[in-house]
Amino acid sequence: MQSLQDSQETMRWQLDNSSAILNPQNANDFTRRPKDGEQAQLTSSRTLAVNIGDSGSSSLNFSSRDLGARNRLPIFPDFLLPGNFDRNLATFKAQANEATATRGFYPLMPLYIIRRLIEIYFTDAMAEHQFITLASFMTLLEAQYAASAVGPAEDATRWALVNAILALAIRFKTAVGSESDIAPVTDSLYKNATMVVHQLILQEPNLPSIQALLAMAIFSRGLPDVQAFIMLTTNASRQLEIFGRKRFMGNSTSPVCEEDQFEQAYEVSNRLSEEASRSI
Secondary structure, eight states, rough: OOHHHHHHHHHHHHHHHHHTTOOGGGGTTOOOOTHHHHHHHHHHHHEEEOOOOOGGGEEEEHHHHHHHHHSSSOOOOOSSSHHHHHHHHHHHHHHHOOOHTTOOOOOOOHHHHHHHHHHHHHHHHOOOOSOOHHHHHHHHHHHHHOOOOOOOTOOOHHHHHHHHHHHHHHHHHTTTTTHHHHHHHHHHHHHHHTHHHHHHHOOOOOOHHHHHHHHHHHHHEEEEOOHHHHHHHHHHHHHHHHHHHHHHTTOOOOOOHHHHHHHHHHHHHHHHHHHHHHHO
């Protein structure tokens, strides 16, 4: 029990510095493209071009798997058509600017858009670090939108996890050269997650809170300030340790799917921790 208390005290001590480390302004200069296995998947992708107002053009990549999923659907997503895409992006940027001015949460995009994006992109985006199933994520996504699309609605863990994974999925499928056009979307989602990170660290650890920290850590790998990645990875690892010990001492029984996701989260956390140690 003493070791659990020590770990929790260490987490609380880290909160003194986490605000500066996770300052959303650190995400503004994001230019990273997916690396290693991520980039290899992109080289075989096809590209759909869409105009983005005065900025020229942008594009979203579609792999053969994406095209197969699209062909099974009755129509092509209308929100990606030229004109519609421009208006949707302009509307989101205007809402993001308002949220920045008031220092509030950034509103999520319409659910019908998010559903289609996740259907097409989730598997590829999470391939390198699989720690949550599509079914589990969709349950959380639907619950979040049912509660609120503009804030946590008293569930900081769900809010952080939904926003962080959406940021990962959208960034993963942003075509080379279009980062500056799509950055307001991914940056806003990441900022939404980091705004509640203190609550995730101070509360009793659970699987979704660990998954949320891991998702934020993975996204932060591309930010200029490596301290955010190290802090998020460290806290995810410590929460896993506390959660794992409590599960063991309580002899708790969990559904098979949760057991699998716990093991996957443990493996992802170990890989990220090794990467973080090399960054110090």
